[in-house]
Amino acid sequence: MSEVAQATLTMTRARVLAVEKETHDTFTLTVASADPDPLPPFEPGQFSMLYVFGVGELPISISGDPGEPERQVYTIRSVGQATHTLVSQRPGNMIGVRGPFGTSWPVKAARGKDVLIVAGGIGLAPLRPVIYHVLRHRDDYVRLLVLYGARSPRDLLYRRQLAEWGRAPDTQVLVTVDYGGLSWRGHVGVVTTLFRQVRLHPSETVAFICGPEIMMRYVVRQLEARGLAPEDIYISMERNMKCGVGFCGHCQLGPYFVCKDGPVFSYRQMQPWMDTHEL
Amino acid sequence: MEHKSLEETLREHPFLEGFKPEHIRKMAEMALEVQFGRDQIIFREGQESGLFFLILSGKVALEISAPGRILRVQTLGPGEELGWSSVLGEGGKHFQARSLETVRALAFEGARLRQACEQDPSFGYALMRQLLKVVAERLQATRLQLLDLYAPRAAKLI
Structure with a gap:
């Protein structure tokens, strides 16, 4: 075999x-x-x-x-x-x-550039290996920017690590919650509101995004408005995967099987399908 | 102000990006530097505060009072604006604003801004255009918040 x-x-x-x-x-x-x-x-x-x-x-x-x-x-x-x-x-x-x-985040293609990670909710989980990789190969990359949004402070993943990553050189970690109580002294607002706090170099940045599909759509719009090219934006799609090898067809999205051709796609690939109604 | 003139400071503020030099000068003539200590209430919900702020440093929380609790719905930081409704001059504040840390900002009287807009429509257009962008961004963010995007759903990858 x-x-x-x-x-x-x-x-x-x-x-x-x-x-x-x-x-x-x-x-x-x-x-x-x-x-x-x-x-x-x-x-x-x-x-x-x-x-x-x-x-x-x-x-x-x-x-x-x-x-x-x-x-x-x-x-x-x-x-x-x-x-x-x-x-x-x-x-x-x-x-x-x-x-x-499945496919992976193209970390090698991002060498020599800023790596921008935008995650929502549990979408930080598939992106954590990228953060480990960049921190392990720190000289291969310029800045590491992590923008992370969750529903509330109690829904934040990896809180201790987020703080640790934020202390690493040339690394900026911004965390926000949609709703915060009085004890939360961090940022409140959806993840897209964090973009006002970062200075992007669009031609020198590769963005990796994972979270609910609606969130990813709005993040992509922000990135495009800031000059990032669709081929420098990668997203992780979520569909109902069963077999994992493209046989069963449960996860078909347009011409793609998310389990086999994805879950990581460039936005250039996904652009026609993300905006297609009821797909 | 770190040896910078008000005009220089305003030129660097994202809210005034694209403003003509004479418009920035006009804003500088109306600006007053203010500072708030940590946990200070800048204005209360419903209060007739006539001030509009451009935040230079620090963090401000927008809060709504509900019976028995206070909800923090948004935070604003350097490069952002606070109190846009004062430029319209209608009604009280929509939220309570509280400084979460020491905040430095430039304050503008809403009435003076309105007067300047009426006297110089070109300035008025530039200011209202920026304000509309702010309001549109906030509206969009609020809609996304309402969608409760991160609520659990069954059968998810990740």
Whole structure:
């Protein structure tokens, strides 16, 4: 069996090493192979199919450090029975892992430029590997700008890391919430309002965006208004993925299968389909 | 003001981007530098405050009082504007404004700005155009807030 077929069709048994509570409904699972072979390496932005025995299989983005592929990390929001079962795992439990699948954030194409990350809600999870990569290869990039929006302070992911990243050289991390209580002294407003606080060099910037599709549309408009070319803007699309290899057709979007041709697309590719009504 | 003249400071403020030099000069003649300490109420909801501010540094929160609590709906920082409704001169403030940290700003009397607009329609057009941009941005942001984009949905990747 070829390496690709092996990665896509065969499942690796993985042991849960840790479960960390990120927010009231979101958890981060760290797993490692329980089979003789380690989990295969991944690129930032790729996802795995996680199988909970007796429950089902789910596509989950890898949110860990691509420099440490032997321990794979997944940040999961508990929104239904399968995700609830997944986040209820305990260290030592066994799950199945297939993948990694899909396209990745083109971090190599961004070398020598500013990397702008715009994330909304749990959309920060698939972008965290990019942040790890840029910080690990700091000399390859100019500035790292992270704009992150969440619903409220209690919904913010990776709060400790956000603060750490903000202290790194040539790195600006701006966080906002849609609604803040009196104890929140940070920014309040949707993520697009953060653009007024950053100075972009449009021809020297590559933007990676992940979040709800409506949010991404408005972020793209802001970026285009600031002079970024559609080919320098990348987005991660979200559709109902099942097989992970483009066979079942559940995730078809125009001519693309999001699981196979995506989830990361350049905005140039997605532009005609994002604005198509009812697609 | 860090050895900068008011005109220089205004020229660098994003709100006045694209303003003609004579319009910036006119704004400078009406500007008054102000400072607010941390947690100071700049104006209250419903108050007839006639001041419009261009924020130079610090952070301001816009808040709405609800029974038993105060909701923080937006924050504004350097390069942004506060109190646009005072330029229209109609009714009281829509929100309460509170400084979250020490805030430096340039204050303008709404009545004087209106008078300047009437005397010089070219200045009036430039000012109203900028204000309309601010209001449109805020309206857009409010609509996105109302969509509650990050609310949980079933069957999501990520």
